[in-house]
Amino acid sequence: MAARPLVPIETLPLFPELDRLLLELLRNLPPADWQRPTLARQWTVKDIAAHLLDGNLRTLSMLRDGYFGEAPDDFSYTGMVAYLNRLNADWVRAARRLSPAVLIDWLAQSGAEYTAYLNTLDPWGPAPWPVAWAGENESWNWFHIARDYTEKWHHQQQIREAVGQPAPLMEPTLFRPFIETMMRGLPHAYREVAAPAGTLVHVVIDGAAGGSWELARAAGGWHLQSPGAVPPAATLTLAPADAWQLFTKGLSAAEARERALVAGDETLAQAALRMVAVMG
Incomplete structure (x- = not known):
């Protein structure tokens, strides 16, 4: 466990x-x-x-x-x-x-x-x-x-x-x-994404109901942590309606990318668009 x-x-x-x-x-x-x-x-x-x-x-x-x-x-x-x-x-x-x-x-x-x-x-x-x-x-x-x-x-x-x-x-x-x-599925979605230790990725869901999540690369893989002051290598920003549809397969990664905002490393940011948080 x-x-x-x-x-x-x-x-x-x-x-x-x-x-x-x-x-x-x-x-x-x-x-x-x-x-x-x-x-x-x-x-x-x-x-x-x-x-x-x-x-x-x-x-x-x-x-x-x-x-x-x-x-x-x-x-x-x-x-x-x-x-x-x-x-x-x-x-x-x-x-x-x-x-x-x-x-x-x-x-x-x-x-x-x-x-x-x-x-x-x-x-x-x-x-x-x-x-x-x-x-x-x-x-x-x-x-x-x-x-x-x-x-x-x-x-x-x-x-x-x-x-x-x-x-x-x-x-x-x-x-x-x-x-x-x-x-909580982000580290698993990034499991095959290579990056130097210490690399940070931010995923931001806009609006009062959203928030910001920081994904960090360590020697053993990626993990979520509380956002700090260090600038991330990439930031992906999604609208709430796009986020829930994307992560439940109601919106494709390509469709979501057209609506999303990306700052920094495009490849690192796009890995989040492939996350699926449902079974089936």
């Missing part, structure tokens, strides 16, 4: 608010909006709502109740991605038989049970699943919970983008923990 980071990301208190906002949104959608296309490629608004329900039920079944049904037979990164993609596709296809009303009722019930389960976990206990997109083979529960927060946040935001109501999740209290969790 890795050493404890100095500042864990506290997301658990935010889950009830995410659920409240989701249910409020879905209960007020006109029928046509449920079939709108989304950034999740072939999934409609209704498909994403069904996927969020699956996330609740899968966690309760697998982790709370110890019932896997279909367990993965390959725990490598590639094997887990294939396993999750298959589970996701099977569920979404079957859930197209369910009405929006049924989905809303089940989301309300399962969401409360899901959050209650997360509250039983020791934040510093070993997580059942590592945060693989951050390069971890073992993770603490607080990071597992924060990763789940990013899943719920970005899927709800995909729905909100599709129906033209993105603002609520972009508030600092909800967006900042989301992007802070995503940034």
Whole structure:
């Protein structure tokens, strides 16, 4: 298990608010909006709502109740991605038989049970699943919970983008923990980037909800640290809306580069554009 980071990301208190906002949104959608296309490629608004329900039920079944049904037979990164993609596709296809009303009722019930389960976990206990997109083979529960927060946040935001109501999740209290969790994947994204020891890269997310993250090269690889006074070799600046879409595969690296600001070493800055902070 890795050493404890100095500042864990506290997301658990935010889950009830995410659920409240989701249910409020879905209960007020006109029928046509449920079939709108989304950034999740072939999934409609209704498909994403069904996927969020699956996330609740899968966690309760697998982790709370110890019932896997279909367990993965390959725990490598590639094997887990294939396993999750298959589970996701099977569920979404079957859930197209369910009405929006049924989905809303089940989301309300399962969401409360899901959050209650997360509250039983020791934040510093070993997580059942590592945060693989951050390069971890073992993770603490607080990071597992924060990763789940990013899943719920970005899927709800995909729905909100599709129906033209993105603002609520972009508030600092909800967006900042989301992007802070995503940034924990930067050292893994830079793992193959060569640079002299002491090289610094800054990634900046504009606006009140954003911030600045400093990535430093040491003898053993790249790591995040508190920004200091030493000028970085490269700085990448992204708008919040571009950042969340980029890191969840809703925006390509090439598209993001056209919108981003880069200062200093272009190659060093562009490595951040290749970070993916989701599985599948």
